[in-house]
Amino acid sequence: MAEDETGEIDALSDGAEIRDTDIVFDCPHCGRSLVIAYRSAGLQIHCSQCSKDVLVPIPDGMQLTDLDLDSGEILKQLFATRRNYQKAEMRIQSLKEKLTQMQETFGVLQEVVAEGLAEE
Ligand SMILES: [Zn+2]
Numbered sequence: 001m002a003e004d005e006t007g008e009i010d011a012l013s014d015g016a017e018i019r020d021t022d023i024v025f026d027c028p029h030c031g032r033s034l035v036i037a038y039r040s041a042g043l044q045i046h047c048s049q050c051s052k053d054v055l056v057p058i059p060d061g062m063q064l065t066d067l068d069l070d071s072g073e074i075l076k077q078l079f080a081t082r083r084n085y086q087k088a089e090m091r092i093q094s095l096k097e098k099l100t101q102m103q104e105t106f107g108v109l110q111e112v113v114a115e116g117l118a119e120e
Contacts, residue, residue, distance in 0.1 A: 021066075025057050039067050 021038040030050040041058045059066075067074070 023056060023059060027052070027054050029054070038062075039069055041067070 019037075022035050023038060023041060024033065024035050026033055027047040027050060029047060029052040032047060032049040034045075034047065034054070036045065036056055038059070040056045041062060043056050044053050045056055046052070047054045064074075069077075
């Protein structure tokens with residue numbers, strides 16, 4: 001199981017052994033059966049077959065202790081989540097600014113068109 005810098009985890013490939021602590025589910029896009037470690041519950045992964053984003057289901061009655069992560073690891077993930085959240089907020093802010101600029105440009109264009117029509 002490879003984990004890249006963004007924390008995304010690829011689904012295990014065929015022939016991998018399934019343990020009790022693994023989550024087995026079908027990709028909602030291509031239907032491929034995916035097997036992933038318990039600790040990936042609730043994470044977004046890429047399907048190993050169709051490469052689409054897939055949300056790993058959280059098993060019923062799962063406890064935080066089932067995650068098989070020490071508190072340091074959980075804290076690390078929490079901080080990573082907070083960083084991603086902050087990045088998303090900044091992106092929203094910059095998109096809002098862009099939208100405002102486009103609306104202003106649109107307003108100016110509308111005035112130009114209105115003036116042009118008035119002169120005819
Ligand atoms: Zn798939």
